[in-house]
Amino acid sequence: MSNITKIKGLLVNQLTSKPIAISAIDFPTLRSMVKFTSREAQNYDPFVPIKDVSQVEKEVKNSYYQRLTNDKRVSNIYKFLLKEISNIYSSKTNALGSFPTSVIISLDLNQEFDTKKEYLEFIETAKKEEYIGAYYENFENNVELSVPDGKYGLIVDGQHRLMGMIKLYNDALNNSIKIGRKALTDEYPKLTNDLVLDYIKQFEFNCTILLGFDKWEQGKVFADVNFNQKPVNKSLYYDIFGSYPDPNKNDIFLSHMLAMHLNNNEDSVLKGFIKMLGSGKGYFSQAFFVEAILSHFRPKSIWASMPMDYLNDGDDYKILPKFFKSYFKATKEVFNEFWPKEDEDTSRKYPNILCKTTGMGALIKLIDPIYRKLKINADLKTISSGDLTTLLKSELEKAESKGKEFFSKEGDFSGSGSLGLQNKLYIELAKELGYIKK
Template sequence: MIKLNLLEVNQPIGTFYIGVLNADVIERITDVNRRTEGRGPQRELSKPKVKEIKEYCSDPDAAFPTPIIISLYDSEKYNFENNELTIYGDEVIGEIIDGQHRAKGISEAYNTDAFDLPVVFMFNLTEEEKAYVFSIINSKQTRVSMSLIYDLFSISKSRSPQKTCHEITRLLNTDKDSPFYRRLKMLGKKEGELSSLSQGSFIRYLIPLISNHPDKDARELKTNPNKKLNDNEDKPFRYYFINNQDENIYLILVNLFNAVKETFPEEWESPNKYILSKTTGYGAVLRAFPEIYKLGMKRKTLDFDFFLKCFEAFKAELNAQRKELTSEYFPSNEQEQKKLSNIIIQAIQKRKI
């Protein structure tokens, strides 16, 4: 038997109640009714999202402050009187309206018992009211920009791929010798006429060169700052990251994009006309970078001159194909970005740099 003292909340929609339950108990006493099953308002369960939450639970600072919303059935399996809810057993007494992924992910974690969760209880909801509550919650939330999220990693004292990428991005934007000097929209804010890449977009393509699982790396390093992460030869910047050599990542990026800038001066300085210094061009270069990096390691050089030869070959290939780095030839989407990346790789291989 569980007894909960609940806080009463009155809002235009009606009265509901707030309490606290352990995640393990929530899993036992609730249903989830999904649209795909022809019943309730919930979307289909996303296994990747559940897995992500399960893994996040191992973070020593894991927190879930947002309440799980439960619509209680009209049932004799519980009693509610004088703002006290008494649950008689482990039988189902309600359904989750919002928070199914959190509830499921935490219930599958090894430390489920460590999580007491805030819960909102609603009584006597019709199916229409359940659907309304679900739709309002999930349509009125404002998504936080990735630029802000990455920027907040700078506050963290522990090392992580996100923090490294943020610090490199910030330095590239403030270093006068950087090809990206004052060209990145930090926190999404445009600083000048040439600002053509957001901080979030910049890191989005940089971080996969360090890690397949940046959140996992961050958790492991927070738990044990001296932990030696496994290397991955397919991630060209991972070795430098796990060996605390972030300055090498920075210098390689400066050499890489200074070579791009030198080879395509007009395209680099005209983001309103060309896509090279925008997400499509930048993303294509970093998509191609693992292959460029492998070649550089064979040549035992990652200096400016090496990268310059690579992009001169790329420019020659573009000329041969009679293509320009404009949205007419490379529209802004992942498929075109990948196509452009492949042209870079093929040009370097074709001309045997």
């Protein structure tokens, strides 16, 4: 196998069961050892027996937690670095070209060998693709890591900083640095590509290294940094925490599974309607849809017991995919005039609101009184999907005459999709269906 990179640092005591180290790692070393990843929407249906197990296993194995890098942020970091290189080269006292917050990276740990000697002997004979993790030695909290050459580190936080520097490094290497449309010497006459390269090669990143954290634990760290400390796409949050069962977040887990089912199942009228990870084609975001469903899993709500039933492989939760598919199928059949047409395949092309945030938000709220009423007279566990759709249609048809007023682009609720507007539409629907007195 190839060479070993040695990294020295300190172990830090935090509220974790696994070791965390801090270290200063120079740019060439960090660039060579980490790979860039991004989370992608999973395409399997969690409520249908899996035919191609290997494909699903591959999707789950390669399921990361990072968002895609943003070109504008990378470009801003690129420009920032150039400005600060110019400042330090010109000996200006306002040169502050630093990244004081840590780049957080994660390394797998080797648990198989008792001594470093055994580890190194195995590394020498191991195949290149046979990565067995890093080895670390601890001397009174001074840590030395031995990391096989290759892109085995995952960036938990700091992708944009490193990507900005890599872009600048590559452009300097190819004599192609640009600031907008200007060449390097037009903006910074004293700088050369070689000079920029020298500064970048010497740059050290302040790094926090998570040792032996699995992807779920890495995702939790990522979420803590990005959702508690700075704003980020909420759909990404729900996708991360909805992908693994966790006793403290089993409601998110179940909501995410339902969203995947409705978006991926061939028999779902909502197939392809959800913007998984918050972007791409679709009419409403994953974050909105998951949050709307979550309201029914709260204490005293209609499905309060379902998340734990699902987590414990019970039977009660199995009504949910059937109910949701029947409910939205009934909605489509009753209000078909306002359902997206084939050529209205994006939210911009689709003029009505039935399948946008306002309409969907009101319809999901409406599930509560409809479900409570239906379960009094029907066994919703054993009822067929067809019969359930018929029952739901008989309820929704009471509001069919108000379809234009409720769901068209000219109607009273065509607007921004705010929670207030969703609630107003829900109230009017509930009145029309007889769940609230007029």
